[in-house]
Amino acid sequence: MSTITKLNITQIEDGRSNSKSTKTPLSLSSDLIINATNCLSPTTDLHGRTYKDLIPYSSDMNITKTFLQAILNMILKYIEELNDHESPVIKNGLRTPNEYRQIFNFDIDQKGVDLNEILYNTEQILQTSVRSGHPRFINQLSQGLDMLSLAAEIITSTTNSNMFTYEVAPVYNCMEETVLRYMRELCGWKNGDGVLAPGGAVSNLYAVLTARHYAYPDIKQRGVMNSPRTVMIISKHCHYSLKRAAALIGLGIDHVIEVNPDQTGRVRGQDIENQICIAQQQGLKVFFVGITAGTTVLGAFDPIDEIAQICQKYNIWLHVDGAWGGSALLSSKTKHLLNGLNKVDSFTWNPHKLMSVHLQCSAILFNHPNILMNVNEMSAGYLFQPDKHYEITLDTGDKTIQCGRHVDVLKLWLAWKGKGIDGYAEHVETLLENARFLYEKVKSKAPYFLTLMDPPFINVCFWYIPPSLQNIDSTSLEYYNRLDKIAPKIKERMMTSGVMMVGYQRLDHYPNFFRAIVSNPATTKHDIEIMIEQIHMFGKDL
Amino acid sequence: MSTITKLNITQIEDGRSNSKSTKTPLSLSSDLIINATNCLSPTTDLHGRTYKDLIPYSSDMNITKTFLQAILNMILKYIEELNDHESPVIKNGLRTPNEYRQIFNFDIDQKGVDLNEILYNTEQILQTSVRSGHPRFINQLSQGLDMLSLAAEIITSTTNSNMFTYEVAPVYNCMEETVLRYMRELCGWKNGDGVLAPGGAVSNLYAVLTARHYAYPDIKQRGVMNSPRTVMIISKHCHYSLKRAAALIGLGIDHVIEVNPDQTGRVRGQDIENQICIAQQQGLKVFFVGITAGTTVLGAFDPIDEIAQICQKYNIWLHVDGAWGGSALLSSKTKHLLNGLNKVDSFTWNPHKLMSVHLQCSAILFNHPNILMNVNEMSAGYLFQPDKHYEITLDTGDKTIQCGRHVDVLKLWLAWKGKGIDGYAEHVETLLENARFLYEKVKSKAPYFLTLMDPPFINVCFWYIPPSLQNIDSTSLEYYNRLDKIAPKIKERMMTSGVMMVGYQRLDHYPNFFRAIVSNPATTKHDIEIMIEQIHMFGKDL
Structure with a gap:
């Protein structure tokens, strides 16, 4: 079992106490600003600079360049972290709305905040986000983070068409x-x-x-009344x-x-x-x-x-x-x-x-x-x-x-253009192979894991049956009721710790079961093995 | 009247002939790659590199950094050009689908294209786009290009939530x-x-x-049949x-x-x-x-x-x-x-x-x-x-x-956060002042310009009456029919040349008239004067 890096929530909360002060500049990661400076602008600090220093309010491009370069550096850092499979899916785990209200100042003030605070907020968003592009995010919408799509969205928003x-x-x-x-x-x-x-x-x-x-x-004209x-x-x-x-x-x-x-x-x-x-x-x-x-x-x-x-x-x-x-x-x-x-x-x-x-x-x-x-x-x-x-x-x-x-087309066109017909065929086949691997792994972990059916596609559905349920009659109501609570509890523990996410639900007469969809090309067989270990680790005492 | 920079379509078409060749590297503006190189990566050329060299297919961040840096440099160049009020709204003017099919290779090929060609395509998109953020784009959706929104969209797409x-x-x-x-x-x-x-x-x-x-x-349950x-x-x-x-x-x-x-x-x-x-x-x-x-x-x-x-x-x-x-x-x-x-x-x-x-x-x-x-x-x-x-x-x-x-909220929240309550009040008031300026200018240009009504808000509606119509009975059918064709023809000329765009339409019993909405904070009083001059220039011989 890998060690999951746990970050300190006080890092975030300390930052926030700064964000309320108008005197102390916010503590942005220095590499963001330094990189921005080196690249495109002699300006080292956006403290005190506002939207009025950006295009089109200012005709000077310098601050705009520094600001957008900082945004790029921020997302590159995020992308790099995402690529570390051992990093958490949710740093410090999922929090309540009140906790996020402690971290962020969501309110809009009479006077706008400066660009340093804007960057501070965007960095906090990246820090606290549920990283759906992470290889171990195996929840709804586990499609990963695609660089061609991302480039396309940047162009799309720039043309704002x-x-x-x-x-x-x-x-x-x-x-x-x-x-x-x-x-x-x-x-x-x-x-x-x-x-x-x-x-x-x-x-x-x-x-x-x-x-x-x-x-x-x-x-369309008359309505349905007399149809x-x-x-x-x-x-x-x-x-x-x-x-x-x-x-x-x-x-x-x-x-x-x-x-x-x-x-x-x-x-x-x-x-x-x-x-x-x-x-x-x-x-x-x-x-x-x-x-x-x-x-x-x-x-x-x-x-x-x-x-x-x-x-x-x-x-x-x-x-x-x-x-x-x-x-x-x-x-x-x-x-x-x-x-x-x-x-x-x-x-x-x-x-x-x-x-x-x-x-x-x-x-x-x-x-x-x-x-x-x-x-x-x-x-x-x-x-x-x-x-x-x-x-x-x-x-x-x-x-x-x-x-x-x-404009939703550019991201699709650019990704298809870059991957080609062959690239997407390979993409689908790799995901299917991973699903098959996951299914075989889950089957091999009986009696603690129980598959629902031979997967017709990429969805792999299964129950985790903790040791405490192994000796109970599986046709009894008690078994149903207890098993029904297992997946939600495991998911809660996953999300509270932030290490990974896997979806679950009931279906027809079945009690809650996991539905693992690995549609992220970044997810490896090793990640799949880790997922199975994690479920067992979070569920074995239930 | 300002001189509008006219770009040469052969620049675009030459590029396109390269895009079909798999042997010659595409001629990307050198500053994009050079900047990218200086900033973040020792790699100078993305020729032959594919999506497989990007995260997550490659675990090395280098190519991803070079690629996204090139995208950023491209949009910075676009933003800088946009800020030049004398630049055209549509470089070389609006073209037909077949002409764009000559410029772009829209087809998806069996094998994906390399990252150089991806960048080439995105640059062409920026080059050929109808620049809705331009100060002289006074058509539907003339809201300009907002840097806080743009930054927010980059973050939104990165978290892909x-x-x-x-x-x-x-x-x-x-x-x-x-x-x-x-x-x-x-x-x-x-x-x-x-x-x-x-x-x-x-x-x-x-x-x-x-x-x-x-x-x-x-x-909801029963339908409308018996309602x-x-x-x-x-x-x-x-x-x-x-x-x-x-x-x-x-x-x-x-x-x-x-x-x-x-x-x-x-x-x-x-x-x-x-x-x-x-x-x-x-x-x-x-x-x-x-x-x-x-x-x-x-x-x-x-x-x-x-x-x-x-x-x-x-x-x-x-x-x-x-x-x-x-x-x-x-x-x-x-x-x-x-x-x-x-x-x-x-x-x-x-x-x-x-x-x-x-x-x-x-x-x-x-x-x-x-x-x-x-x-x-x-x-x-x-x-x-x-x-x-x-x-x-x-x-x-x-x-x-x-x-x-x-996620549509981040761009709104970030823009509001950065501008504050005061900033948006000022924004609305500036736009109203510009509308009032436009209205007074148009009124002062009688009898060649005729306003429809005192504008209740930012919309300023008016006709351009060319010299050829000045002596025709304005209640006659001939006058209606001829005036009805003026605005479409002027807009066609604007778009064919690419210098600017202003919307028009009929309404109730009124023949086609212009509706100028200046909702872009980048649009100046000078731009408004230029718009009036352009309409006259494009319409005076009609």
């Missing part, structure tokens, strides 16, 4: 068009539509909304955002029919078809079937081809949520998991998950050309003037449910 | 809570709820959705996203009643009340009234206090869209424009507009505590485990319509 019109973001719009076309080609679609959305939940909302519009184009009674059918293991979308569009959760998956987490085509028939017998119109490629907890892939044939038979829109598993399309070894995708109507795919692109980057793709404009168009004349001197179909703003839209 | 749970973003969640509380206090609310959303359109969607839930809490017939009443000058929200939630655009504003762009309380009465007589339930603080085109402020009293009388949810004008609350000289805000139910306010915070940062605020959780909660057990060791109300994910959510 907006996707809504071609005239302000011509290159980014061309880039998005290219990237979405690549993604659709991987789906096996000749044509289609799509957009980058702020997350998978919004992508799924687009899918539900578009399916409704496809079935009932006059709802036929409609329902959606989804797998019970679909992401909860599909139910939220149903609530949002006025369908109501009661009109979402959930089909139980089988033991492997896959919903069966026959069960979907049965529900379609039952709904039809009740005079309900099924306008949407939703299944998943890579379910949230188990990582299961519903049988797309089988269900697509059923949906074609009944002429029902089929949506596949591949927010997590869509990236399986990137390797020839895994793309078969999505067989039949060429026959579906819409597909959610989040590069910010398995492709390690920084949050937020989610694609909603449609196997129907030009459909989004019909669904969402409002033709706001102040923004999408019909008399522009360029082809107005290049303005993407009127096909989205947003108006202004952040 | 997610707002959905406290456990992964504790400090950012505490920060968001503070900032939203400040904003609510400025609204005059003692209590309430809110969240940062991906843009004003989504904020307005939250408002409509929440108002519906407040009136009919069972719609009473409902309508929304909005001003005709409200942002189009309110109608889009109506389409989205299943209400339908037909159930949005639009009230015409008066000549000053303000909707009258009496007209709203009349529509409420008519709707009630028809048996329709009005669940939502939407008005605006700072309309998109004219910048008009609807009389909030008057309309709030009417809504209280009829017990109807009142939403104010202050995406643009909400920031008037920041100065004691303008906050009276929002008198009565203490009585409304919800309020949209985009710091990414008038507060110069980088895109995307929009707040939706509610004058109702804990309301969002009721509206949106789905209690997904895998993410919002009920048995966490901390207070689960700190997890904001279950009150949003997103699941994962980008």
Whole structure:
């Protein structure tokens, strides 16, 4: 077991007492300022300097250079620390809001703080952050910290552009068009539509909304009041955002029919078809079937081809949520998991998950050309003037449910450009290999570790069974109740100490279990072994 | 008239021909690499280096440092150029997608490109970008380039966090809570709820959705099918996203009643009340009234206090869209424009507009505590485990319509922290002073310039009347048709040359006119004079 470096909270708190004083300069790590000085500016100290010394308030670039150089040096230090696998995921562990209020002065004052205090605050943010890019952060969003994404985000924020019109973001719009076309080609679609959305939940909302519009184009104008009674059918293991979308569009959760998956987490085509028939017998119109490629907890892939044939038979829109598993399309070894995708109507795919692109980057793709404009168009004349001197179909703003839209494409494009098709295939295959290694390791640790199932993808689900539970009847209620408390307690201890993080949850009739997703390319087999040791160390006395 | 520096497109195109060659190293500006070398790394050349030489693929920090230093040097150069008011807004002017496809190789190749080519691409992006931070970019989103926002975005992307749970973003969640509380206090609310959303359109969607839930809490579960017939009443000058929200939630655009504003762009309380009465007589339930603080085109402020009293009388949810004008609350000289805000139910306010915070940062605020959780909660057990060791109300994910959510708060917090309450008051007052200067200048240029109205806020709306139209009857159809083509043609010429950008649009019965919004603190009175000269120069022969 490695020794975890423990930092002293008083370091942080001492700094904070300075931060309230306006007389003593803050104690920034000297190397940050020294490096900044050496590089780009003769100014050694930002104490007393304010935003008025920055561009554009000052026309002199010196302070701007020193300030941004200090920010860069700070993040380089953070990145270097992150690369030390033995460093903690949360320095000093997770704290309460009141404790963070002791460390930070969150309040806004009448007079702004100087740039030294700004830098002090940003350094504190890095010091106290939950380091999701750390190789031993094996929680939701364990995609690591990708340097190409990071570079892209710096450029994106510098150009501070907006996707809504071609005239302000011509290159980014061309880039998005290219990237979405690549993604659709991987789906096996000749044509289609799509957009980058702020997350998978919004992508799924687009899918539900578009399916409704496809079935009932006059709802946009007239509303649902006098429409036929409609329902959606989804797998019970679909992401909860599909139910939220149903609530949002006025369908109501009661009109979402959930089909139980089988033991492997896959919903069966026959069960979907049965529900379609039952709904039809009740005079309900099924306008949407939703299944998943890579379910949230188990990582299961519903049988797309089988269900697509059923949906074609009944002429029902089929949506596949591949927010997590869509990236399986990137390797020839895994793309078969999505067989039949060429026959579906819409597909959610989040590069910010398995492709390690920084949050937020989610694609909603449609196997129907030009459909989004019909669904969402409002033709706001102040923004999408019909008399522009360029082809107005290049303005993407009127096909989205947003108006202004952040540039999410550059980080994806740059990462894909740099890694290439081969690099991403290798990425997916390495993660799968690590998942397999983790699964075998966990299995070998029986009876203290118990796996839930042979992992269909990268998700590895298992229980830790402490010595105290080894001799209790595993079918008893006592066993269930006690086992249910084990994973939360271990996670609490992990987070309080800060050494690592692994997610857990209940599912169906199962008590709380760990779901380890190693989607960070920085995570090594050694880190995986350490994770197993840590769980045992934190859990053996429970 | 200043001389605009014209750059040579062959510089870009020559570079591009290199980019297709795998043999010749790309010609990056030498100062970028030289600076990077001097600062942080002995490596002089990234040619042949790939992402595999970066963290975490390599454990050596050297290449990562050189690479990110080059990115920083690149953006510093961009920022310095931006500060040269005489430089063009779009170097070489706006081009067609095919022309950008000539400059860039958007395609993803089997094998990734090296880091030199990555840097080459990012430099080209900066070279070809439409420089929205430029002092003479007076189009939508003219908020400038804010160094505190930029620094915050670099830190945000480095921590690559997610707002959905406290456990992964504790400090950012505490920060968001503070900032939203400040904003609510400025609204005059003692209590309430809110969240940062991906843009004003989504904020307005939250408002409509929440108002519906407040009136009919069972719609979430049962859907709207058997609910009473409902309508929304909005001003005709409200942002189009309110109608889009109506389409989205299943209400339908037909159930949005639009009230015409008066000549000053303000909707009258009496007209709203009349529509409420008519709707009630028809048996329709009005669940939502939407008005605006700072309309998109004219910048008009609807009389909030008057309309709030009417809504209280009829017990109807009142939403104010202050995406643009909400920031008037920041100065004691303008906050009276929002008198009565203490009585409304919800309020949209985009710091990414008038507060110069980088895109995307929009707040939706509610004058109702804990309301969002009721509206949106789905209690997904895998993410919002009920048995966490901390207070689960700190997890904001279950009150949003997103699941994962980008950290939008740091850029707002850091900018506010650095500028202080006084700094933002001064910011708003300076922009107003510039708007007043612009208005007076435009008025003084009659008969070639004709103002639409005395500006209620920062928006200054006017026509350019070229000499050829001076002697035509201004009430004739010919005059309307010819004048309608003037602003588009002038803007086309501006964009083709790249020197500057000013927005235009039609409104109601008015032919196309310019709407100049100077919300960039970098824009000077001299820039404003240049803008007027440029419009005349581009338009006088039309």
